[in-house]
Amino acid sequence: MRLENVKPSGAMNGELPPLELLRSFEAAARRLSFTLAAGELHLTQSAVSRQIQQLEASLGVLLFERRHRALSLTEAGGVLQRAVTDSLERLRDATARVRASAAPRQVxxxxxxxxxxxxxxxxxxxxTGSHPQVDVRVSATLDVLDLERSRIDLAVRFVPIDRGVGAALFEExxxxxxxxxxxxxLHAPSDLSGLTLLTIEYPDHSEAPTTDWEPWLKVMGLADLRMKSTLRFTQYADAVAAAVAGQGVVIGRLPLLQDLVRDGRLVAPLGEGAASRRGYFVEMSKRAGSNRDAQxxxxxxxxxxxxxxRT
Structure with missing residues (x-):
């Protein structure tokens, strides 16, 4: 194909050629091979060759010197290659930024x-009021989930104080x-024997209905305490709700129940609590390092x- 045989056809007066033609040109100009460009673009060699011919026809100028088993860019091809390469790179960067900004923000x-x-x-x-764009996903479970495998940013772990990992929130x-x-x-610990025990049923402690009471019972020297009756629950919040309803006595974990004590829905007639030597710790996953919202x-x-x- 000689230059004088290339006639402009359509893309005149500032009109841009179709993007697929420019992508094929960029690949062919970079690889200096229609065959290699076709493999990269998952097209046939003849399809790439036709697209280049179509682009040359629309511009009215040759872009490649076609030699035996070799390609080289013409002067016009070099000018277009620099412009197309820069433009496609800018498009890729802008697309990546738009996608990143459109991605949901989640913790x-x-x-x-x-x-x-x-x-x-x-x-x-x-x-959520101060971060309205952030979706918060809470997985409430007694299972100790692997943060990386479960794609979780952070955990609040309830563990013995000497086994705490991460930042301590508070001791219980x-x-x-x-x-x-x-x-x-209720005037003395012994008076508990006349009331209903509200407790949690743990799968691995089915024969020990006072497992959640043990830290307090140990401190008070009441390991053999027996109460009038027992209501067992699988969730601590349900035992607390039963206590608020006046159905018995629950072991209060402070500060979890501090708000209920402060507003008078629950009271502590036997005085202040005893340290359980357990606490809550914030553990961060590796993925949280790139999640500003998780931080x-x-x-x-x-x-x-x-x-x-402080309250």
């Missing part, structure tokens, strides 16, 4: 059902709590815990 957290329902969820509106203290109408029957969420948890200690 995934795992924690115990008790912490989620009694401490986290009542406060969560303060985080425990004390019997009940509704105000039951408080008159903000972890800081928000620490700020909320500090504010709760």
């Amino acid at each position: 995934a957290i795992t924690t115990t059902p008790g912490f989620a329902s009694l401490w986290l969820i009542p406060r969560l509106v303060r985080f 203290s425990v004390v019997p709590l009940c509704a105000p109408q039951l408080a008159a029957a 903000d969420f972890a800081q928000w948890l620490r700020d909320e815990a500090e504010a709760a200690r």
Whole structure:
């Protein structure tokens, strides 16, 4: 094909050639081979050759010198290659930025059902109010999930103090709590024997109905305490709800239940609590290192815990 035989056909007066022609040209100009360009673009060699001819015809100029088993760019081809390469790179960068900005912002957290329902969820509106674009996914479970495998940003772990990993939120203290109408029957720990025990049923402690009471019972020297009757629950929040309804006495985990004590729905007639030597810790996953919203969420948890200690 000689230059004088190439006639402009259509793409005149500033009209841009179709993008697929420019992509084929960029690949052929970079590889200096229609065959290699075709393999890269998943086209046939003849399709790429036709697209280049169509582009040359639309521009009215040759872009390649076609030699025996070799290609080279003409002067016009070199000018177009620089412009097309720069333009496609800018398009790729802009597309990546647009996709990144359109990606949903999310924080995934795992924690115990008790912490989620009694401490986290009542406060969560303060985080979502200051971060309205962020979706928060809460996995409330007693299972210890692998953060990386489960694609979770952070965990609030409830563990013994000497096994804590990450930033400490607060240490737990425990004390019997009940509704105000039951408080008159409780003057000493021995009075518990006349009331209903509200407790959690753990699958691995089915024969020990006071497992969640053990830290307090140990401190008080009441390991053999027996109460009038027992109501067992699979979720701590349900046992707390039963206590608020006046159905018995629950072991209160503070500060999880501090708001219920503060507003008078639950009272501690037997005095202050005992340290359980357990606490809540914030553990961050590796993926949270690239999630600014997860880092903000972890800081928000620490700020909320500090504010709760001051009240």
